[in-house]
Amino acid sequence: MNSNSAGSVVERRKVVLERLRRLGEEIYEQLDKGIFPSIEMPSRSIENIYYDTKLRQYVLGDKRVRRSVRNIRHLRSFTQLIWAALFSYELTSQRKTSTLRDVYYSAQAYEMSFKDQQESNNIITDLETVLGFSREDFNIFPEERSAVFGDLTIRYTVPGYEGKTLNLTSHPDGVMIGPALTSAEFVETSADKVIAIEKGGLFTRFIEENVHKRFNAILVLTAGQAPRATRHFIRRLNRELKLPVYIFTDGDPWGMHIAMVIISGSANAAHLRDLTTPDAKWSGVWATDIVNYKLPTDPLDEIDIKRLYELQRDPRYQNDPLWQREINTFLKIRRKAEQEAFSRYGLTYIVDEYLPAKLEQTK
Amino acid sequence: MSEATFEEISASDFFYRNRDIAGFSNPSRAIFAAIRELVENSLDAAESIMVPPDIYVRLSFEKNVSKETQIYRLRVEDNGTGIPPRHIPLAFGQVLYGSKYKLKQQRGTFGLGGKMAILYGQITAHEPATIISSTGSTHIFMFKIMIDIQRNRPIIMDRKVLLNKSGWRGTIVEFALEGDYFRAMPKIIEYFKQTAIVNPYANLTFVDPRGRLYRFTRATTVMPEPPKETLPHPYGVDVELLQRLIQITPHENMLDFLRNHFHRVGRKTAEKFLEFSGIDASKNPKKLSHEEVVRLAQKLKEFKEFIPPDASCLSPLGEELLRTGILKELKPEFVAVHQRKPATYSGHPFIVEAAIAYGGEIPAKGQFLLYRFANRIPLLYDEASDVATKVINSMNWRRYKVTPDMPIAIVVHICSTKVPYKTVGKEFIADRPEVRREIANALREVARQLQRFLSKKEHVNREKKRMGVFSRYLPKIAQFSTKLAGKEKPPDIEKLLRSVSRLELE
Ligand SMILES: Nc1ncnc2c1ncn2[C@@H]1O[C@H](COP(=O)(O)OP(=O)(O)OP(=O)(O)O)[C@@H](O)[C@H]1O
Numbered sequence: 024m025n026s027n028s029a030g031s032v033v034e035r036r037k038v039v040l041e042r043l044r045r046l047g048e049e050i051y052e053q054l055d056k057g058i059f060p061s062i063e064m065p066s067r068s069i070e071n072i073y074y075d076t077k078l079r080q081y082v083l084g085d086k087r088v089r090r091s092v093r094n095i096r097h098l099r100s101f102t103q104l105i106w107a108a109l110f111s112y113e114l115t116s117q118r119k120t121s122t123l124r125d126v127y128y129s130a131q132a133y134e135m136s137f138k139d140q141q142e143s144n145n146i147i148t149d150l151e152t153v154l155g156f157s158r159e160d161f162n163i164f165p166e167e168r169s170a171v172f173g174d175l176t177i178r179y180t181v182p183g184y185e186g187k188t189l190n191l192t193s194h195p196d197g198v199m200i201g202p203a204l205t206s207a208e209f210v211e212t213s214a215d216k217v218i219a220i221e222k223g224g225l226f227t228r229f230i231e232e233n234v235h236k237r238f239n240a241i242l243v244l245t246a247g248q249a250p251r252a253t254r255h256f257i258r259r260l261n262r263e264l265k266l267p268v269y270i271f272t273d274g275d276p277w278g279m280h281i282a283m284v285i286i287s288g289s290a291n292a293a294h295l296r297d298l299t300t301p302d303a304k305w306s307g308v309w310a311t312d313i314v315n316y317k318l319p320t321d322p323l324d325e326i327d328i329k330r331l332y333e334l335q336r337d338p339r340y341q342n343d344p345l346w347q348r349e350i351n352t353f354l355k356i357r358r359k360a361e362q363e364a365f366s367r368y369g370l371t372y373i374v375d376e377y378l379p380a381k382l383e384q385t386k
Numbered sequence: 387m388s389e390a391t392f393e394e395i396s397a398s399d400f401f402y403r404n405r406d407i408a409g410f411s412n413p414s415r416a417i418f419a420a421i422r423e424l425v426e427n428s429l430d431a432a433e434s435i436m437v438p439p440d441i442y443v444r445l446s447f448e449k450n451v452s453k454e455t456q457i458y459r460l461r462v463e464d465n466g467t468g469i470p471p472r473h474i475p476l477a478f479g480q481v482l483y484g485s486k487y488k489l490k491q492q493r494g495t496f497g498l499g500g501k502m503a504i505l506y507g508q509i510t511a512h513e514p515a516t517i518i519s520s521t522g523s524t525h526i527f528m529f530k531i532m533i534d535i536q537r538n539r540p541i542i543m544d545r546k547v548l549l550n551k552s553g554w555r556g557t558i559v560e561f562a563l564e565g566d567y568f569r570a571m572p573k574i575i576e577y578f579k580q581t582a583i584v585n586p587y588a589n590l591t592f593v594d595p596r597g598r599l600y601r602f603t604r605a606t607t608v609m610p611e612p613p614k615e616t617l618p619h620p621y622g623v624d625v626e627l628l629q630r631l632i633q634i635t636p637h638e639n640m641l642d643f644l645r646n647h648f649h650r651v652g653r654k655t656a657e658k659f660l661e662f663s664g665i666d667a668s669k670n671p672k673k674l675s676h677e678e679v680v681r682l683a684q685k686l687k688e689f690k691e692f693i694p695p696d697a698s699c700l701s702p703l704g705e706e707l708l709r710t711g712i713l714k715e716l717k718p719e720f721v722a723v724h725q726r727k728p729a730t731y732s733g734h735p736f737i738v739e740a741a742i743a744y745g746g747e748i749p750a751k752g753q754f755l756l757y758r759f760a761n762r763i764p765l766l767y768d769e770a771s772d773v774a775t776k777v778i779n780s781m782n783w784r785r786y787k788v789t790p791d792m793p794i795a796i797v798v799h800i801c802s803t804k805v806p807y808k809t810v811g812k813e814f815i816a817d818r819p820e821v822r823r824e825i826a827n828a829l830r831e832v833a834r835q836l837q838r839f840l841s842k843k844e845h846v847n848r849e850k851k852r853m854g855v856f857s858r859y860l861p862k863i864a865q866f867s868t869k870l871a872g873k874e875k876p877p878d879i880e881k882l883l884r885s886v887s888r889l890e891l892e
């Protein structure tokens with residue numbers, strides 16, 4: 024599951040399909056024997072979510088829940104789960120993709136209507152938990168899309184494009200990290216690092232300023248909180264291509280946490296692996312940068328401060344003294360700054376001065 | 387100082403002046419009361435000879451009097467005993483003249499009802515009433531009468547004798563009266579419907595002024611056991627009644643007097659009582675002084691050893707007939723009926739019957755529907771003052787898992803030789819502790835039965851729903867898993883479905 028060498032995408036698909044088929048088989052056999060089928064899976068309740076300091080991500084504990092058809096209250100969600108498994112199987116085997124919204128609507132064709140989007144999302148999360156794979160692995164993607172730009176050649180595995188290759192510098196706006204890119208194999212790259220950027224404006228500036236060439240980097244736009252497919256993609260860049268990852272966000276608690284989720288994942292995804300990049304670095308904008316670079320700032324407001332206190336206690340923020348130092352600095356200066364704040368020193372200052380300094384500092 | 391003038395007024399004059407208390411208070415009440423009194427006389431007349439009643443009532447429009455009131459003509463026909471011709475004028479022309487003063491359960495008691503209707507007609511429409519009747523003999527008699535209000539005597543305006551070729555037996559009463567049918571209409575229709583509930587062996591037909599026909603058809607020809615006439619029970623006797631008995635008695639000593647004029651008093655009891663009261667057994671009752679009569683009445687009430695009255699003088703509907711009537715008119719999903727054992731209040735025997743009906747065509751009104759009956763008469767007014775209402779309000783219905791928003795009708799029927807009415811208008815039952823206790827016990831019993839029914843129904847519903855959920859989802863699970871596993875034929879889920887329905891029987 025976690026060894027992702029070249030050709031991993033095709034391998035992974037095979038495993039997912041096999042797991043889905045086996046799930047169907049288990050239920051089929053129980054039914055045929057006249058037993059009420061049941062499925063066991065790790066519990067996702069908060070009491071069962073732990074922070075694993077070794078994996079540096081949230082994981083689920085030993086508590087398990089059993090969904091049994093004998094229990095009338097489980098019957099509907101059990102049926103929905105099997106339907107979702109079948110739907111995912113068909114998607115994956117036919118190499119089609121769909122969104123969570125599609126799932127919600129598709130159920131209606133099987134007279135399996137979901138009450139609302141939330142109910143259908145929950146069932147997909149159940150399926151993830153049962154299989155130990157994330158929904159992107161069985162071709163269900165969220166709506167949000169982020170982008171990538173840089174000298175990386177990929178080979179598509181999606182039908183119609185199978186075998187075709189593409190260099191990710193081909194389009195000056197970057198290439199969307201959608202299902203086709205997510206399922207593509209990596210062929211080659213000249214880059215020696217990955218720079219993830221929170222905001223679209225800065226991503227575009229970096230491309231214009233040839234950051235990819237000057238710093239030998241693959242640029243990834245997270246577009247705010249990085250979608251799971253993007254987190255998985257960054258992990259693959261890190262694992263398969265052995266590229267170090269640097270993350271640039273706004274200088275506030277929210278930006279800091281965008282970096283953290285890329286590095287250590289979220290509690291919501293405690294049932295999943297392969298979404299984190301524990302070695303990635305948060306390179307800025309730090310609270311101390313605000314001070315050192317004398318950046319124009321805004322005052323922290325109440326929710327910012329509340330959030331900082333939350334993060335201060337969060338286990339993910341205990342690993343590296345950097346985090347506590349920056350949280351404390353934020354709390355001390357009570358100011359925040361956006362990435363654009365560097366424009367005060369001229370449009371290229373961030374690329375010419377700040378970026379190289381920070382890359383060096385967080386190496 | 388002027389001399390006081392004393393004026394004797396006749397019974398009819400008295401009731402004419404006080405027609406409110408008899409229920410003839412306004413044009414809408416009056417038309418309802420008139421119909422009701424005549425229908426009740428007809429029901430009594432048929433029942434007294436154990437004939438399933440066939441009653442036809444027609445109300446037709448005559449003319450307008452004012453915006454609200456009109457003159458109507460009321461005609462009521464029955465297949466009852468008929469009235470011997472010599473009694474007809476007095477039965478319909480003299481207030482407090484009746485055949486029902488004896489002690490047995492009947493609808494009529496005061497010797498007043500029919501006359502009040504005719505009297506009201508006479509003073510509002512100024513026309514004589516027509517009575518046609520035959521006892522099934524060779525002749526039919528027709529009288530046109532008016533009432534001399536001051537003298538409380540009938541005035542015969544016309545009299546005809548017809549040959550009774552078809553052997554008809556029954557009575558027809560017809561007269562004009564002022565009224566407001568459209569205001570009275572809901573109560574009148576309700577009256578017929580409820581009369582049909584409590585007389586399920588009767589055919590009732592009503593043609594209203596618009597020409598609409600309402601028919602309530604009998605669901606059975608079985609009639610309740612007729613009541614037996616009975617002597618007054620010592621506990622229910624007052625000075626007035628004692629004096630009347632002393633006047634008519636042929637017996638010349640107290641022992642025989644007591645043995646022969648009182649209910650359930652034999653030689654032994656009479657002797658014990660005389661000893662208890664210190665009255666000489668050989669004393670001639672006609673020789674008792676007024677003080678002695680008063681003392682006798684008091685002692686009769688004090689003596690503990692009289693055997694309680696039996697109920698043979700009562701004619702309750704019975705659980706089966708009550709159920710029949712309720713099923714026929716209310717069309718519920720479920721009905722529980724219960725008849726209490728006879729009880730007494732102040733020497734008067736009475737029996738309470740109660741029923742609770744649920745669902746079907748009974749509407750959910752946010753409160754229980756209450757149907758009150760006394761001696762097989764529906765009571766339609768003053769529900770809030772009735773003892774049954776008080777009992778219902780004080781009962782803890784939650785104990786029976788029953789709430790007022792359920793579609794529930796409660797039926798309470800009390801029969802007695804002397805129904806404890808609060809008024810002459812026979813509208814509601816007074817709150818007597820003995821009566822209250824019997825109603826409460828009867829209602830508790832039917833409420834328990836309803837509770838049992840409801841919990842069974844809930845169980846069945848739950849299981850049906852359960853079964854529905856399983857038979858909805860199990861096939862889908864089978865279908866999806868078959869496809870997912872890449873199998874050809876779906877698994878056999880019949881066994882599982884059967885085991886679900888087996889759970890249900892446990
Ligand atoms: N339809 C009828 N068929 C036979 N007899 C009748 C009929 N209507 C009235 N009678 C006789 O006339 C008598 C007087 O009737 P009326 O209604 O005035 O008084 P009641 O029924 O005795 O008492 P109540 O005042 O309670 O109605 C009755 O007792 C009965 O004997």
Ligand SMILES: [Mg+2]
Pocket residue numbers: 423426427493494495498499500
């Ligand atoms: Mg009468």
